[in-house]
Amino acid sequence: MLSVRLLLAVFTSTLLFTTSATLQADTQLSIMPLPAHATSGVGSFVVDGTFQVRIEGYTEPRLERAKDRFLATLTSKTGIPLWLNNRPGGPKFIIKTEGPSREIQQLGEDESYHLAVSPTQVILSAPNPLGILHGLQTFLQLVDTTPQGFTVVAVTIDDAPRFPWRGLMLDSGRHFMPLDVVRQTLDGMEAVKFNVFHWHLSENQGFRIESKTYPLLQEKGSDGNYYTQNQVRDIIAYARDRGIRVIPEFDMPGHATAWFVGYPDLASGKGHYLIERKWGIFDPAMDPTRESTYEFLDRFIGEMTSLFPDAYFHIGGDECNGKEWDTNSRIQEYMRQHNLKDDAALQAYFTGRVQQLVTKRGKITIGWDEVLQPDTPKDVLIQSWRGPDSLALAAQRGNRGILSAGYYIDLNQPASQHYAADPLAGAAAKLTPEQQRNILGGEATMWSEFVTPENVGSRIWPRTAAIAERLWSPKEVTDVDSMYRRLAIVSNNLTHNGQTYEAVHERMLQRLVGTNDVTSLKVLASALEPPKEYARESLASYDSFTPLNRMVDTVPPESNRAREFHNLASLIAAGKASPEQWAQAREWLILWRDNDASLQPILPRSELTAELEPVSHSLNQTAVIGLSALDSLQNHKPVSESVRQQQVSFLKSAETPQAVLLDMIVPSVELLLNATTP
């Protein structure tokens, strides 16, 4: 535990540094996350064919690879062949690293960097390679297209993260995510300075990693879709190259049906167990009362902790409904004998035993909210998914924790909503400074019931960059308009970092309708979003076999156009819109209104677009009402009350999802219509 205490000291000083610092971030910088400190200089640095990078002082192969990757991304951003680096002219980009970082990346290592851009030279310096990796991404985001070419404004940046734990969880259990998706996810994480990849590797629907000790786990529990140990080692190295720790999660005692297909004796029921094909919470759970369970887990955890070098190990612990325990008389008897009064107590007993197995391997246990019980050991780290209160409670009790409530990116919520969630807000704001120090940061969670390898990128990006900013940038960085403005630019940047979600969106639209020209389908799509939170599950029935190839799977979780229109509608309703904003709102409404006529003939041609006929028609109607409201507002002539009532009632009905899609124009048009009342 010595090393942990040491690192906590480092982390504490980092935290003080960032929170006590005055915010000087120049909001003109179109980057994300915004740095802790930035001071504008004079002039700008031009990236041209003479650009060269030199590594001075300490170096290591990881830095050389980072340099090559940096040049490749910069080549993609500019189209200038920077890989031919034996050009005349001295190096203009100097990397200075004081020394190595830890052999195995640790929580709380110094991630700070100093980036000084002048018109003639760039100097990037950092105590260790972690800061260099972050600084390179900052520079890449700063590259701008100008009349002078590809330039970077002169600026001096001193940057370090607010929180030492900035994670993204990927659920490879429900839908298996192939290696290229994992790598692409890590590429995106690097771009916005995440440093923890939390890999959800086992679920009711699949056990996704090779165990050599218990090979039936993957052989019977994965449909053949699992990662070999060599592949996992490659991913860990790939992540380390990007300044990212990899933490595996093996969810237990619930969410574990796929384990039981090969090893039914682990479970509490009579099983014959099959891989679960539906989504939800299921009864199968590990048997906490048999020693054989712990013997199995001891060997398994031994195998996995030697594969994953990180100091932390996630044992899940969420959503165990206890039904298999309740109906097993042997387990009930055991509970009576051991004075375990309810399922929660039994799970706490289980967690305690497993935590000992993890500790025995020199690792620190992480678990979801549910593992926090009055006697939970203080070194167990709590991942809060049910709300900020449980995180505050953990911190108060002396457990460290990270926030995921508010960062559930599978719920199709707007970036602004995630952006508003702060690990130190709510109940946590009332904690003592010492207790607050127990809150290490947060993790975005990409659960995969409703995503496939194809569209998962469009669910993660770009919104997750807003979470990255929340966890990296000073607390005071909260301007939502600035965030959205920069998010659009970062989205473009992510493309050069290997993210393909824009191209996938186009390809999925083309697939919907079976042609390359998707102009009018795009106009419809621009008004639509998937249902929020868990609404989708109630609108239709889904399982592992359900094709996720409909419009709802194609549209991004948040429509930029609909958001922009909502801003316009708000301004117009408030009487604060400029003539240009009036014109823009009208133009979009006309586009939406007229689109139906060109789209309807196309929609019946494909099974996948036939369901959009009423959606398109409804958008047309909504736009007609919006235009009528605009006319009314502009001419100060209210529409008749009977027409108005019809319009209100239509809009009310249009709030209901059709074809599992929300028409996001409706609330804005409702706003306009409300404003027409005298």
Add this chain to the structure above:
Amino acid sequence: MLSVRLLLAVFTSTLLFTTSATLQADTQLSIMPLPAHATSGVGSFVVDGTFQVRIEGYTEPRLERAKDRFLATLTSKTGIPLWLNNRPGGPKFIIKTEGPSREIQQLGEDESYHLAVSPTQVILSAPNPLGILHGLQTFLQLVDTTPQGFTVVAVTIDDAPRFPWRGLMLDSGRHFMPLDVVRQTLDGMEAVKFNVFHWHLSENQGFRIESKTYPLLQEKGSDGNYYTQNQVRDIIAYARDRGIRVIPEFDMPGHATAWFVGYPDLASGKGHYLIERKWGIFDPAMDPTRESTYEFLDRFIGEMTSLFPDAYFHIGGDECNGKEWDTNSRIQEYMRQHNLKDDAALQAYFTGRVQQLVTKRGKITIGWDEVLQPDTPKDVLIQSWRGPDSLALAAQRGNRGILSAGYYIDLNQPASQHYAADPLAGAAAKLTPEQQRNILGGEATMWSEFVTPENVGSRIWPRTAAIAERLWSPKEVTDVDSMYRRLAIVSNNLTHNGQTYEAVHERMLQRLVGTNDVTSLKVLASALEPPKEYARESLASYDSFTPLNRMVDTVPPESNRAREFHNLASLIAAGKASPEQWAQAREWLILWRDNDASLQPILPRSELTAELEPVSHSLNQTAVIGLSALDSLQNHKPVSESVRQQQVSFLKSAETPQAVLLDMIVPSVELLLNATTP
């Protein structure tokens, strides 16, 4: 040589089979290349979640991998998760293979297949895996989006290629092409049934493969951009999996400067040699008069022929200007002594010696046109790049040959032009049937002066699919309209096969202007094409360092919109256009006319778009003239002669490239304007 004769016999029978067959290809099939025979059935087969594939009879790992790849592509095309193949319901897609193909894929192997699609089942059978690979691609292309879901029309196809040699050459010398580009190219080749990947591995500008015998070749001649032998082995295996042979080319005695950087003694000059950075024909050439040259080449060819298993080995031989020979008195003396009357004779002597070295390793020599001399051995295969006549001459002399003249896809010519080039047309049409049998097919050539790894895909695809059809489908398949109609569909299909050129186009446009919204830039781009043939070189100066990131590098070689507009203009000028066609032409002209106003404010913002200001303005003017011509034609009112003269003279000047771009609307508007004369 026995094996070659045997294979020629097989090939001959294949050739007879396809040419003698009556063309029954149903032109309703939207696939490319069109099959030799297709008979329509009744109804259609639905690809849904119950789809399963079974391999019956002979199998091998390559077939299993092909099946997995097939399912992955089909999943991408449909969005249906077909990888979960333990679903209820029997297999609906049966693969029957009679036996293996050759261990090393050979020229002239049987590539035929039989594909029978009924509403309930699909049976794909073939003598060997090569035919199965082709048949799988045919099926993938047949999948259509319909109101009934993803369906394939019932059809029976008996298919086999017209020519046994259907190649694509990729120039990795001038611009190095990373492995992912090579693999992506092979993926595209598989989709349209190419079977030869010709890999141009050495050039003045780079030596691109690891030699363990002569390591200075790559160490000094590649800027670090070369393929290791392990990577090459991987590519060969990757190609074999896709039914594609890999033939390396080492260009000599010219086009070889990069060799001389590490091994100057190979050359004929006094060199200190440096990697060439410019494009063109250069003086350095191997010294044909020293035995040490042949000793070097003997060991080198020994190394490379054991790395590349194919029976053929390409030694280049093109464009040696002989200047280093002319100015070297020792070489001149040698020529006198050996009665070599000119440079051509000296090169013939060199070729003869090298050909012996290739033969000694059990391989067959290929060379470009220039290697064909009166005494060239009959087993040397000639690749004709200067024109069809030299191919016919080779065939007449008893040498076998392949056509590349007409298939230079780097020249930015329309697909129709390549489509019209037939290996057995022109002089070859007058050959005896026996001589014609010497003509084995053709190869598209992707030279890389003006492409980068980023945009090379947009130069190869989709146009090269038209060449694939020329080389595969019966000679009678020549309908250009049908070709273009199917090319658009195949282009969509290629996306699911891993081609990214559409997404790259979008990303390059975004880079040009530095924003995500490229709507008006796209309207401009839709009218533009790069200059044709070698015109670009004369319009500006280029070298290895020149960024290829301008609009000219972004627009496809052929604009679909401009081609469609040209068709409309032709119909209107001929008085044969329908009212819809009139309206369409007018709509597009208005779009082009009005685009300038929204685009001009954006263009000055980026160095890369500033050059487009006159281009956009000129498009506006051209469209104005086009609309005036339409009015004149519609109202039967000629414009005044003076206005007309101004218009003619403007259009004449607009024919000249601006910003290295052709305005492809100009010829169509000229057509319209001409039609207005009484």
